Amino acid sequence: MEAAKLPYDRSYNFSAGPATLPTEVLEQARDEMMNFQKSGQSVMEMSHRSKVYVDIFTRAQNSLRQLLSIPDNYDILFLQGGATMMFAGVPLNLLKTGKEGKPTVDYIITGDWSKKAADEAKMYSDYCNVNIVVDSKQGADYKTIPDQSTWKLTPGAAYIHYATNETIRGVCFNTLPTFPEDAVVVCDMSSDFLSRPIDVSKFGVIYAGAQKNAGPAGATIVIIRKDLLGRQLQICPSALNFKKQADKASMLNTPSTYPVYICGLYFDWILKHGGLPWIYQQDQEKAKLLYQTIADSKGYYELFVTDPKVQSMMNVPLRVFAGGEQNKENMTPHELKFVAEAAKLGLVNLKGYRDLGGIRVSMYNALTLDGIKMLCEFMKQFQAQNPPL
Template identity: 50%
Template sequence: MGNTALNFGAGPAKLPREVLEDVQSELLSFQKSGMSIMEMSHRSKEYSKINNDAQAAIRKLLNVPDNYRVLFMQGGGLGGFAAVALNLINRTGSADYIVTGTWSNVAAKEAAKYGKVNLVYPLADKPGSIPDQSSWTLNPDASYLYYCDNETVDGVEFPFIPNNPHNVPLVADMSSSIMTKAVDVSKFGVIFGGAQKNIGPAGVVFVIIREDLLGKPMDMCPTILNFTHINKSNSVHNTPATLSVYIMEKVLQWIIKNGGVEGMQKQSLEKSNLLYQTLANSNGYYSCPIDQNVRSRINIPFRVGGEKGNEELEAKFLEEAEKLKMYQLKGHRSVGGIRASLYNAISKQDVSLLIKFMEEFQRAHS
């Protein structure tokens, strides 16, 4: 493996090496200007081009319709949770939330500060599942219907776009699934997420919003989270995270060069199938607690040493993995266990090396 670490972290996540090398080559002098991009004005023609090129790349990759705007803001996913409610819940004062795990639960609690939140089904007794849609209770007067496309902590991914019989604006947090599969943007009112998993470093949030949903924020909505204001100023209403947007634009170009969303989706399925097959072939030594029909392709939690997991074995697993420069495999503090995050920059070879280690570990410790 040489000196290269294998980073299976949930975010900030691995970035494509060639992108990092490209950034390194011009970090001190952007396009031979003698200045770093970090030193340049956010209102310079250089940054303006980066900003516009990043928006154009997202439009190209996702076939974003003309009546949608692409925005960049700060505040991370948590800022996005508040921004969605502050910009959209004002229409009727209530919103429907599908809670499938940690982050959709946090988003629902955040939205409840600004309006009435209806959970479309009670919080599941059994985590790691999505109840059948026939059991959902949807409000025809909801300002929007919200869900998290992929739960990074819980390893639950929607294999479908939720039914939306009342045709209210559909809002999706796609922080960890963006650019890993084809998406019909026209079915959504808003798609948003942090860039730090599949498309860039931490510091920037992307927002794809249908134009008719602009112009209706709550009076209390801070300017920094106001989609209408951000749109009017082309995402440069204050000093943006210029370095993050610059790197994100390079990652988006890397995705285009490597087969686009279709190429990423094909590789995502291949990588996750390899790892899930390894779990299945372990005779219960490795176990995944997630219902098979909603298992994430992107964040794969598992236990070592049986269904409930053996914490001593899991600590040993992490210790030995780090000796092989395999990092950030520890499960989220709220659920424990092991978690491998297979974002776009993780290669099939990376996954194969992890699987080789898992098989050797099982032989040595079972």
């Protein structure tokens, strides 16, 4: 098999995040690096309060609003710190509900990230009770999502938190769960953000670190229904205070100016090609190809998540056991060989998450169909050439 011949000798990058970006976005960033549109400055050098930069920032917000059809009663914030900072930001900003007594918050745990979010909320146990609605580690090892009939939602909870897609184990809510009409639904969409059209009006807060599906690390997107602003605790750091940031159009302090600029280019790249319907069609096609290749392998490649209802379009952890002992990073001899040979062909970052071992294919928005086609071809060839030991 020939190594990939990509522009600039670039690899197909299957990293789980930070992740591959559209080549056109990087080209534009490169071309504008020394002097952005005759402004005399690089975007990195611009005062965040200058007209030229505020236009970049506002355009990014408007493009995102257009992409997701975000209703007018939602604010879009560009903050910092990633999803991990928002794990604290969510309770810090939503607990002052105006009701009597200590509020309860509901957490749905379907993997490592939603577990971390719940653990962070527990640090604020002086301010709220954390109710675990469901924890699919018990009994399911995070391999599936238990039926909603088994969930224990709290009537009148301050909010319900979940993560649409779990990056590590690749479990995904492919459809929106059914929640009570008046529930404040808070969702970490970091790893499937902008991968399909969604109905934003079903959510109270959506947040996402940009570095998987929407840009580089350092920009964190928060979409919040305006009536939820003002529920912050006094102990909420100002830079993390959704209300204060919304009042200042995300410029209470200096935002992460360059990463937001790149996000804007990424949003515009999606819009130019057809918006979320286009991305969704692409992402479905990529996922179909990969899952079909795995199915055709007759068990040579083993999926971690076998229930098609909750399989992710974004992250697919898989194993190649085929005999031999695992090393201390949970890698079998075949897996080590797979990762090394793929890398030689320009298919990189396929090593699985360190605790889980094996292989993980992440195929975010910017990973092209050609990349997945080449990976699937490689997988077939690898299987043919490397029978079980």
